[in-house]
Amino acid sequence: MYQYDLIDKEFLADRSAEFRGQVARRLSGELTEDQFKPLRLMNGLYLQLHAYMLRVAIPYGSLNSTQARRLAQIARDFDKGYGHFTTRQNIQFNWIKLKDAPEILDKLAEVDLHAIQTSGNCIRNTTSDPYAGATAEEVDDPRVWSEVIRQWSTLHPEFSFLPRKFKIAITASAKDRTAAKVHDIGLMLRQGRDGTLGFEVIVGGGQGRTPYVGPTIKQFLPTDRLLSYLEAVLRVYNRHGRRDNIYKARIKILVAALGAEEFARQVDEEWAKIDAARADLPTAELARIRAAFAKTPFETLPARSDAFETAKANDAAFARFVRNNVKPHKQPGYSIVEVSLKAQEQTPGDASAQQLEVVADLAERFSLNDLRVTHAQNLVLPHVKLDDLPTVFATLQASGLATPNIDLVSDIIACPGLDYCALANARAIPVAQDIARQFADLDRAEKVGELKIKISGCINACGHHHVAHIGILGVDKKGEEFYQLSLGGSGAEDASIGKILGPALPADKVATAVDQLVGAYLNVRNDGERFLDTYRRVGLEPFKEAVYAQAD
Amino acid sequence: MPKLIELVDGQARWAEDTFTALTDEDPIPPSGDVILSLARFQAEGDALLASNSRQVGVRIEPDQEVEGLAYDLPRIAVVALAFPKFRDGRAYTSARLLRERFGYQGQIRAVGDVLQEQAGFMVRCGFDAFEPADGATPEVLTKAANRFRHVYQRAADDRPIALDERAV
Numbered sequence: 001m002y003q004y005d006l007i008d009k010e011f012l013a014d015r016s017a018e019f020r021g022q023v024a025r026r027l028s029g030e031l032t033e034d035q036f037k038p039l040r041l042m043n044g045l046y047l048q049l050h051a052y053m054l055r056v057a058i059p060y061g062s063l064n065s066t067q068a069r070r071l072a073q074i075a076r077d078f079d080k081g082y083g084h085f086t087t088r089q090n091i092q093f094n095w096i097k098l099k100d101a102p103e104i105l106d107k108l109a110e111v112d113l114h115a116i117q118t119s120g121n122c123i124r125n126t127t128s129d130p131y132a133g134a135t136a137e138e139v140d141d142p143r144v145w146s147e148v149i150r151q152w153s154t155l156h157p158e159f160s161f162l163p164r165k166f167k168i169a170i171t172a173s174a175k176d177r178t179a180a181k182v183h184d185i186g187l188m189l190r191q192g193r194d195g196t197l198g199f200e201v202i203v204g205g206g207q208g209r210t211p212y213v214g215p216t217i218k219q220f221l222p223t224d225r226l227l228s229y230l231e232a233v234l235r236v237y238n239r240h241g242r243r244d245n246i247y248k249a250r251i252k253i254l255v256a257a258l259g260a261e262e263f264a265r266q267v268d269e270e271w272a273k274i275d276a277a278r279a280d281l282p283t284a285e286l287a288r289i290r291a292a293f294a295k296t297p298f299e300t301l302p303a304r305s306d307a308f309e310t311a312k313a314n315d316a317a318f319a320r321f322v323r324n325n326v327k328p329h330k331q332p333g334y335s336i337v338e339v340s341l342k343a344q345e346q347t348p349g350d351a352s353a354q355q356l357e358v359v360a361d362l363a364e365r366f367s368l369n370d371l372r373v374t375h376a377q378n379l380v381l382p383h384v385k386l387d388d389l390p391t392v393f394a395t396l397q398a399s400g401l402a403t404p405n406i407d408l409v410s411d412i413i414a415c416p417g418l419d420y421c422a423l424a425n426a427r428a429i430p431v432a433q434d435i436a437r438q439f440a441d442l443d444r445a446e447k448v449g450e451l452k453i454k455i456s457g458c459i460n461a462c463g464h465h466h467v468a469h470i471g472i473l474g475v476d477k478k479g480e481e482f483y484q485l486s487l488g489g490s491g492a493e494d495a496s497i498g499k500i501l502g503p504a505l506p507a508d509k510v511a512t513a514v515d516q517l518v519g520a521y522l523n524v525r526n527d528g529e530r531f532l533d534t535y536r537r538v539g540l541e542p543f544k545e546a547v548y549a550q551a552d
Numbered sequence: 553m554p555k556l557i558e559l560v561d562g563q564a565r566w567a568e569d570t571f572t573a574l575t576d577e578d579p580i581p582p583s584g585d586v587i588l589s590l591a592r593f594q595a596e597g598d599a600l601l602a603s604n605s606r607q608v609g610v611r612i613e614p615d616q617e618v619e620g621l622a623y624d625l626p627r628i629a630v631v632a633l634a635f636p637k638f639r640d641g642r643a644y645t646s647a648r649l650l651r652e653r654f655g656y657q658g659q660i661r662a663v664g665d666v667l668q669e670q671a672g673f674m675v676r677c678g679f680d681a682f683e684p685a686d687g688a689t690p691e692v693l694t695k696a697a698n699r700f701r702h703v704y705q706r707a708a709d710d711r712p713i714a715l716d717e718r719a720v
Contacts, residue, residue: 005718007702007714007717007718008714010701010702011700011701011702011704011714014699014700014701014702015700017699018699022669038638038639038669039669121639121641151704151705151714152704152705154704155672155673155700155703155704156704156705157644157648157672157673157674157676157677157703157705157707158641158644158645158648158673158677158707159641159644160641160644160673161638161639161640161641161644161670161673162641235645238641238642238644238645239617239642239645243614243640273653275652278652278706279706281715282715284715284719285715285718285719288718
């Protein structure tokens with residue numbers, strides 16, 4: 001893994017010292033809350049419904065065990081004993097006191113973690129594939145490029161006051177686990193016919209009030225030109241993105257207004273004027289970063305593990321876990337293990353301090369000291385030997401971390417909603433818990449297969465409801481919480497925006513409605529067809545009828 | 553009248569402002585250095601510069617493109633880039649283009665909602681004069697501009713960046 005050197009460490013220390021000074025000025029009354037707000041936001045500190053919330057970046061979703069333990073310690077010492085993983089590979093602490101914030105940032109900096117650019121109108125933490133360096137699908141290691149972007153975007157002097165926030169995602173696999181097509185910029189690494197690597201550049205995807213699947217503006221950007229091209233995109237956006245209306249300020253609105261072709265032309269025109277020798281990353285620095293990720297010390301193992309096969313044959317629960325949560329690894333004898341944070345009655349994405357410590361230990365002992373965070377609010381142990389899987393499973397199970405439901409109906413993405421968030425219209429967490437209860441029968445959930453449910457407590461769409469197979473959006477109807485269902489969205493490589501099913505439902509009808517939708521799907525699906533593909537084949541009508549017919 | 557701070561060799565200091573910022577309605581004073589809007593500069597700049605008796609500066613709003621000034625830059629003593637709100641980041645691009653693309657050597661002055669917290673970014677983009685709106689002193693500004701021992705990306709200040717330091 002990439003290790004911060006003295007330069008990176010001193011940078012974080014300087015940042016922490018700066019924020020300590022700003023908090024002192026706020027606490028002494030020298031700064032008003034209005035003046036302090038932009039400063040705290042630049043350090044990921046939000047004022048929520050009940051307390052301050054601190055959002056900590058997890059660059060390319062990768063943590064070592066020391067970092068994971070430090071997050072656990074912060075949850076225990078400064079929060080109520082837990083943290084919440086978001087859809088963008090960040091962790092949020094929801095119960096922070098302002099006076100503690102500088103000490104927390106110091107403690108994070110000690111283990112190379114920070115909250116820089118986790119809020120504000122700047123380039124946010126880059127989303128990356130949680131299977132990076134572990135999956136055989138990838139044509140290159142996307143963490144290398146994420147680290148390149150992390151350094152380039154950190155306190156960028158020109159792009160720290162953009163019209164609106166700016167999110168980049170990067171994947172190097174055909175199967176997209178980053179929602180790249182609904183980011184401000186999605187970078188998909190491809191291998192060209194001549195074997196060279198390039199990025200397909202997708203710009204202007206997004207969710208919120210006006211969801212878009214982003215158009216491709218460059219089919220094949222040679223990798224060594226990445227930074228100059230990003231500079232050109234950001235410069236066109238910084239100059240021409242709308243600043244008169246916060247709801248029309250994201251780059252997607254500019255791209256849609258100009259048209260993808262014209263936007264691409266303006267970017268190319270700017271790109272041609274940029275001095276590539278200054279803007280692009282020198283080969284030596286790229287090689288240094290690449291070397292840092294190349295050192296994963298895999299052992300040479302047989303592809304088959306007897307211990308693993310025996311456990312699978314003898315333990316049905318283990319076999320179910322393997323079916324749903326264990327994914328193939330590029331290295332023979334290894335596997336990728338998904339750790340679900342979606343147990344019954346759990347808040348999706350929450351992890352207790354004790355759970356964080358358990359996975360930190362597992363990462364250290366069994367996963368080459370590497371732990372990943374996924375955009376679906378789960379964790380991943382990326383490098384587990386097949387031989388070790390039974391032990392890892394037993395340990396996870398003992399801490400409520402072995403729920404075998406990855407990509408199944410109860411693996412729900414949900415925003416914090418009205419339980420925490422000052423912007424929300426409705427709660428999201430209890431709705432997720434209702435649905436999970438409805439589908440507690442694991443045999444049935446497996447029979448239903450891949451079904452991605454995502455819940456947002458308001459139109460800002462932090463819960464990604466637009467790109468859910470079944471999306472659920474909380475709305476306020478005369479002071480009451482109602483939920484609008486949509487079908488057919490996807491945030492993956494087959495990205496699409498969901499369509500609204502019908503009138504919004506009261507909270508106590510949502511889980512039943514999902515059950516009815518699943519029933520309708522099981523009635524009409526072809527063999528091996530996912531919910532999403534059935535919907536795409538048969539359309540909205542059968543589903544509409546299943547939910548609304550009886551009501552009429 | 554906001555006070556002017558200039559940055560010389562990384563040190564900020566109070567400076568005497570010889571320029572008068574004129575609105576489009578103000579009459580041109582008989583003598584003295586002036587800063588004009590872009591429109592007024594385009595209409596009256598040639599005449600003012602022809603007399604050779606005073607220096608002329610131009611104020612650029614965020615929605616105006618500095619490319620339009622390229623031809624005149626060698627004759628312009630000050631480009632004042634306006635921050636109507638500190639959140640409006642377009643002037644950072646304008647400053648970088650002036651320095652890095654057009655090689656502008658004159659003063660780039662930050663005017664409007666200019667706050668000490670932005671000083672570091674401004675200096676990196678090529679600003680070398682400030683009319684602070686928050687009462688910041690040269691001491692405060694110097695500290696703010698030099699807060700970070702390391703930077704990651706090339707900009708107008710030509711500071712060695714992290715990868716240069718690593719290569720040593």
